[in-house]
Structure formats: C-alpha cells, structure tokens
Amino acid sequence: MKCLIRLKVNGETYEIAVEPRKTLLDVIRNEIGLTGTKKGCNMGECGACTVLLDGKAVCSCLVLGVEADRREVITIEGLGNGVHPDPLQEAFVKHGAIQCGFCTPGMIMTARKLLDENPSPSEEEVREAICGNLCRCTGYVKIVEAVLDVARSEKGGRDAGLLSHR
Amino acid sequence: MKNFEYLEPRTVAEAVFLLTEYGDEAKVLAGGTDLIVQMKLKKQTPKYLVNIKKISDLDYIRYDNKFLRIGALTTFSALAQSTMIQENFSILMDSVRAVGPLQIRNRGTIAGNLCHASPSADTAPSLLALDARVKTVSLGEERMIPIKEFFKGPFATCLKAGELLTEILVPSIPSNTGGTYLWLPKKTAVDETLVGVATLVTLDVNGVCDDVKIGLGSVAPTPIRAEKAEKLLHKKKIEDGLLSEVGEMAVDEAAPRSRAEYRAKMVSVLVVRALKESVRKVVSHMRN
Numbered sequence: 001m002k003c004l005i006r007l008k009v010n011g012e013t014y015e016i017a018v019e020p021r022k023t024l025l026d027v028i029r030n031e032i033g034l035t036g037t038k039k040g041c042n043m044g045e046c047g048a049c050t051v052l053l054d055g056k057a058v059c060s061c062l063v064l065g066v067e068a069d070r071r072e073v074i075t076i077e078g079l080g081n082g083v084h085p086d087p088l089q090e091a092f093v094k095h096g097a098i099q100c101g102f103c104t105p106g107m108i109m110t111a112r113k114l115l116d117e118n119p120s121p122s123e124e125e126v127r128e129a130i131c132g133n134l135c136r137c138t139g140y141v142k143i144v145e146a147v148l149d150v151a152r153s154e155k156g157g158r159d160a161g162l163l164s165h166r
Numbered sequence: 167m168k169n170f171e172y173l174e175p176r177t178v179a180e181a182v183f184l185l186t187e188y189g190d191e192a193k194v195l196a197g198g199t200d201l202i203v204q205m206k207l208k209k210q211t212p213k214y215l216v217n218i219k220k221i222s223d224l225d226y227i228r229y230d231n232k233f234l235r236i237g238a239l240t241t242f243s244a245l246a247q248s249t250m251i252q253e254n255f256s257i258l259m260d261s262v263r264a265v266g267p268l269q270i271r272n273r274g275t276i277a278g279n280l281c282h283a284s285p286s287a288d289t290a291p292s293l294l295a296l297d298a299r300v301k302t303v304s305l306g307e308e309r310m311i312p313i314k315e316f317f318k319g320p321f322a323t324c325l326k327a328g329e330l331l332t333e334i335l336v337p338s339i340p341s342n343t344g345g346t347y348l349w350l351p352k353k354t355a356v357d358e359t360l361v362g363v364a365t366l367v368t369l370d371v372n373g374v375c376d377d378v379k380i381g382l383g384s385v386a387p388t389p390i391r392a393e394k395a396e397k398l399l400h401k402k403k404i405e406d407g408l409l410s411e412v413g414e415m416a417v418d419e420a421a422p423r424s425r426a427e428y429r430a431k432m433v434s435v436l437v438v439r440a441l442k443e444s445v446r447k448v449v450s451h452m453r454n
C-alpha cells in the first residue's frame with residue numbers, strides 16, 4: 001500500500017504516493033527526478049546521499065520517504081547550479097577537489113552545513129565534519145583545502161547563506 | 167527492503183497498543199540508523215513498522231540533581247550539544263563522541279543504540295559504569311530495568327513483545343568521582359568500536375577507592391561490567407602494580423571472539439589507562 005506524502009524539496013512542494021519501504025534517497029532521485037544526490041553504499045556508510053532534512057545533515061538512504069512527510073529537504077540542486085554555483089562548488093572545481101565526482105554532492109552538503117554553523121573552522125574541524133563522507137579518489141587533501149579556502153574568502157559563509165534564505 | 171505496513175502512533179499508549187497487537191511482527195523505528203540497514207539486509211523483516219518519532223514528549227534531556235533523564239527520542243547530536251551532560255556526566259559525553267559521523271548523530275538515538283544491542287554499542291559501557299536504568303512501558307505495566315540486566319546476547323535485550331523503552335535514567339555522580347570512556351575503532355568505513363572501556367572512580371579524602379565501576383564494550387557477547395576487577399580496587403589506594411592486576415582481571419572477565427588476542431591485550435591497556443585518567447580527573451577536581 002502506498003502512502004501519500006507532502007514534502008518540500010529545495011523550496012518546491014511535492015505530493016507523492018510512495019511505498020513505505022522507499023528511502024528518501026529513492027524518492028528524491030526516482031520520484032522527484034533530482035539525481036544530484038548520489039547512491040553510494042545505500043547503507044549509511046559513505047555519505048554520498050547526504051541532504052539536509054529540516055536543516056540537519058542526514059544520510060537520505062537511512063530515512064524512509066514516509067518519514068519526510070511535511071518536512072523540508074535541501075539537496076545539492078538547492079545550493080547552486082551551473083549559472084549560480086555555491087562558492088563551495090566553485091572552490092572544488094578550482095582546487096581539483098573533484099575526480100570522479102561521486103562523493104562531491106554529499107561532501108558539499110556537509111561542508112556547506114559546517115560553514116553555515118562554523119564560519120572559520122580549523123583544518124581539524126573540517127576533517128572531523130566530513131568524516132562521514134568517503135572519497136575514493138582525491139585523498140581528501142584538496143577537498144579540505146577547498147573548504148578552508150571558501151571559509152577564508154567568505155569569512156562566515158555567504159551572507160545570503162543557506163540558513164538565512166530559508 | 168521487504169514491504170511493511172507503516173504506523174505512526176502519536177502517544178506512548180497508542181504505540182504500546184500497536185506493539186502489543188502485532189507482537190513479534192512489529193518493530194519500533196526511532197532514528198533508523200541501525201534498523202533501516204538491518205531491514206535492507208533482510209536481517210529484520212517486520213510486517214509492521216511503528217515509527218515513534220511523532221510521539222511528542224519523548225525528546226528531552228532533564229536533570230534534577232538526582233537523575234539525568236533522557237527521553238527515548240533524544241539524538242546523539244542533542245546529547246553532544248548538552249553542556250549539562252558535559253559538565254555533570256563527562257563519561258557519557260565521551261561515549262556520545264565515539265558515535266558515528268554527523269549524519270548518523272543527527273538521526274541516531276541513544277535509546278535505539280541500546281535496543282539494537284550491538285555488543286559494540288558505544289554508550290553501553292558508560293551507562294553500565296554509571297549504573298543507569300531504563301524505563302519501559304507495556305500494556306498496563308511499567309518496568310525499571312537496570313542496564314546490567316538489559317542485554318541478553320548479541321543484538322538481544324530483555325524487552326518483551328509489546329514493551330517500549332521510553333526513558334534512560336542515570337543517577338547523579340557522587341562528588342570526588344571521575345570517569346572516562348576510551349575506545350579503539352576498527353579502521354573501516356564506519357569505524358565500529360573494537361574495544362571500549364568506561365571507568366568511574368570515587369575516591370575518599372585520603373585517595374582510597376570508595377567505589378569503582380568498569381564497563382566493557384565489544385569484548386563479550388554483550389557489553390559487560392568487569393566486577394571482579396572492580397573488587398580488586400575496593401578500599402585500596404590506586405597504584406601501578408595493583409592497576410596492572412586489575413587490567414589482567416578485566417581480561418579474564420572479557421570473552422572476545424574475533425581478533426581475540428589483540429582485543430584481550432587492549433582491554434588491559436585501556437582499563438589501566440582509563441582508571442588513571444579517571445583518578446587524574448578526581449584529583450584535579452579535589453584541588454580546585
């Protein structure tokens with residue numbers, strides 16, 4: 001039996017009938033069609049599926065779609081796009097913090113959350129924050145550099161930051 | 167994941183009613199960070215999934231100087247942010263910090279961590295050392311279960327069908343007491359704990375041990391207390407020779423299965439280290 005849920009994703013409201021066993025990740029990718037959020041392990045280990053649920057970073061593969069009823073979700077598509085990228089997206093490109101790119105959306109969601117809460121993190125704090133986002137390619141050094149670079153240039157995240165525009 | 171019927175009770179009474187009605191075919195969903203994985207692996211295939219997150223009064227941290235009370239829906243993130251826990255129950259805070267990355271802490275609950283009953287549950291050794299208890303509600307009955315009696319085997323608890331854990335109670339820590347949780351992670355994607363040791367030490371004014379509690383995680387079928395090791399320290403002054411005896415006794419009480427030799431060795435190392443650290447905390451408190 002399907003359940004009717006209503007959720008807001010990147011500011012837009014969706015009403016969808018979902019099977020209770022479908023994860024939020026599957027709802028976002030397959031029902032709503034936003035495929036920026038990645039499915040890596042599907043077991044809560046890699047962080048590729050990280051989204052913000054009511055402002056909190058979560059693994060969307062460990063949340064049921066029905067649990068997101070009447071909640072708000074921000075995905076990587078909600079942060080920026082090709083024309084107006086988030087500073088973190090630009091910095092990742094500039095620093096070569098992307099290789100295959102599979103970890104990148106989750107990594108950027110976690111990093112954005114970090115900078116919104118802690119505008120000038122230490123390297124240690126950046127590493128701690130992204131410890132749930134696994135990258136098989138870059139070795140993390142460039143990712144950490146990119147995040148620190150944004151922290152320095154933004155001095156506290158965008159003024160029109162994620163938390164304030166919602 | 168197998169299909170199931172999804173239920174959202176609004177009150178504890180409603181949840182208990184559903185859990186009683188559906189018995190073994192029902193599972194309680196809290197944070198889901200363990201259960202949803204289990205369901206994907208088909209290790210759990212509930213017919214009815216009872217999501218308790220819509221129950222409004224189960225998410226709290228309260229302290230009345232007698233008991234710290236933690237509601238069943240309190241997440242690790244909420245605990246990690248509690249200055250009250252940091253100040254009054256730092257041993258518990260050590261355990262909370264050992265739990266997963268942010269994404270897991272934001273969803274996972276301490277009550278769920280206990281109910282999942284993994285032998286390596288990080289909060290268990292500290293709660294054992296703190297002599298915590300859990301409150302459960304079932305149809306027409308409430309129980310207060312000492313944490314020592316809660317775990318029955320790997321991934322098994324003494325909870326009966328129809329019974330819901332609603333609160334964790336931790337008695338306040340006496341003065342002149344220091345506690346620590348130390349752990350070693352497996353280096354895997356999830357850094358599961360390989361050995362976890364919690365110690366809580368109360369000294370009298372002469373530096374003699376009034377009370378010692380040692381909780382061990384991940385080295386036996388369930389988290390355990392090392393009570394024989396504790397007894398060795400009773401009314402004794404803590405010194406190096408005695409400490410290594412205590413460490414060895416704790417090894418005797420542990421029963422690690424995989425990587426047994428390494429784990430056993432690490433039990434003695436961590437027990438000694440944690441006891442020293444706990445004593446250091448008491449002494450620095452006494453000085454202040």
Ligand code: FES
Nearest residue numbers: 040041042047061
């Ligand atoms: S896909 Fe969700 S954590 Fe890996």
Ligand code: FES
Nearest residue numbers: 099100135136137
């Ligand atoms: S860039 Fe390939 S996994 Fe991170």
